Amino acid sequence: MLVKRVEMFEYAAQMAPAESVADVYKVVAASPQRNYFLFIFFCCITVIFGGGLLCGRITKPVTTSDKIK
Numbered sequence: 001m002l003v004k005r006v007e008m009f010e011y012a013a014q015m016a017p018a019e020s021v022a023d024v025y026k027v028v029a030a031s032p033q034r035n036y037f038l039f040i041f042f043c044c045i046t047v048i049f050g051g052g053l054l055c056g057r058i059t060k061p062v063t064t065s066d067k068i069k
Contacts, residue, residue: 018024028037 018027028034031037
């Protein structure tokens with residue numbers, strides 16, 4: 001088990017970090033776990049949208065007369 005962890009660490013050290021969004025897209029598209037990444041991404045977007053839909057505005061609405069001033 002320790003040998004496998006050392007191998008994974010060495011492999012990670014060889015990989016250059018992504019420098020742009022296009023690089024991240026290429027890495028995710030080539031990954032065998034891309035469906036998992038897409039699932040997590042869309043779940044996060046759904047939670048944010050659902051929170052906004054259910055909670056609405058946090059601040060009270062500003063009246064039109066205050067906007068005109």
